[in-house]
Amino acid sequence: MWIRERILPPGYLINVYDNRSVMAEKNKGAKNTRKSRMIALSSTEKEYVFTNPLDRKVKYMGETLQIKLYEDPNGFSYVLWKNKKYPLEIIEKNQNRYTVMLNGVWHSFTIETPFSLKRKKFLESQAGTSSSVTIDAPMPGKIVEVLVEEGADVKAGEPILILEAMKMQNEISSHVDGVIRKIAIRQNDSVMKDDLLIEIEKH
Numbered sequence: 001m002w003i004r005e006r007i008l009p010p011g012y013l014i015n016v017y018d019n020r021s022v023m024a025e026k027n028k029g030a031k032n033t034r035k036s037r038m039i040a041l042s043s044t045e046k047e048y049v050f051t052n053p054l055d056r057k058v059k060y061m062g063e064t065l066q067i068k069l070y071e072d073p074n075g076f077s078y079v080l081w082k083n084k085k086y087p088l089e090i091i092e093k094n095q096n097r098y099t100v101m102l103n104g105v106w107h108s109f110t111i112e113t114p115f116s117l118k119r120k121k122f123l124e125s126q127a128g129t130s131s132s133v134t135i136d137a138p139m140p141g142k143i144v145e146v147l148v149e150e151g152a153d154v155k156a157g158e159p160i161l162i163l164e165a166m167k168m169q170n171e172i173s174s175h176v177d178g179v180i181r182k183i184a185i186r187q188n189d190s191v192m193k194d195d196l197l198i199e200i201e202k203h
Contacts, residue, residue, distance in 0.1 A: 039112045044156060044175045047117070091139065099138060106170050108138055133176055135198040137191040141165030145187060148198070152180045160198055163191070178202040 035051040042048070050058065058065050068080040069088070078085040079102060091106065092099040096116075099108045112120065144162040148154060159171040160180075182199035185191060 037114055039114065039117050041110045041112050041117065043108045044173075104168050106138060106165075132181060132199055132201045133178070134196055135160065135172060135174065135200065137163065137193055137195045137197055138172070139163075139165045140192050141170075141190070143185050143187055143189045143191065143197075144169055146183060146185065148180050148183070150180050150183055154178060154180060154200065161185075172197065174200060176200060176202050 035053060038050055038052050040048040040050065058067060065081070070078045070080050070085070072078070077088045079088050080086075086103040087101075088103075089101045090098065091101055096111045097108070098111070099106060101107070141163045142165075144164045146161045148160045154160060154174045154177070156176050157173050159173050161172050163170050163172050178200040180198060181201045184196045184198065191197065
C-alpha cells in the first residue's frame with residue numbers, strides 16, 4: 001500500500017472546481033447569467049468564497065491562479081494547473097455535502113449560500129457550544145496507524161491517524177486545538193463511514 005503525496009493546488013480548489021458540474025446542471029436552460037456568491041465550508045470551518053458561474057481565475061493567499069477542469073474521452077476528470085494534471089473524483093454527494101478526491105487526497109466540505117451559512121451559524125449559536133468534538137470516519141476503511149495517545153495535545157490541522165480506503169492511505173487530521181480524550185479505534189480495525197474514531201476536548 002502507499003500514501004499519495006499531498007500536492008498543490010491547495011485542497012480548497014477542489015471545493016470550488018468540483019461544483020462546476022453541479023452548478024452547470026442547476027443552470028441548464030437558465031437565461032440569467034448574473035453571478036451569485038457561494039461559500040465552500042471545509043470540515044475545519046474555513047470559508048472559501050467563489051462565484052456561480054465559476055471563474056477560471058481564483059485567488060489564494062493574494063495570488064491569482066489560472067485553473068481549468070478537464071474531462072477526457074473516457075470520462076475521467078482532472079484539474080489542470082501549471083501544465084500538470086491532477087485526477088479529480090467525486091466520492092460522495094449528499095444534499096449540499098461533498099466528499100471528493102484530488103490526486104489521492106480526500107476533502108469533505110459543504111456548499112452554502114450567504115443566507116444558509118448565516119442560518120447555520122445562528123442555529124449553532126442557539127444550540128450552545130460543546131466543549132468536545134468527535135472525529136468520525138469520512139469513508140469505510142481500515143485503521144493503518146493511530147498517531148496520537150489519549151491525553152496528548154493536538155493542533156488544528158495536525159494528523160491524528162491514517163485510514164486506508166480504496167488502496168490509498170489518507171491522513172485524518174484534527175479540526176480543532178485540544179486534548180485527546182478518547183480513542184475509539186485501534187490499529188488494523190475496520191471502520192464504516194461516520195464511525196467514531198477520536199474524541200477531542202477543545203481548548
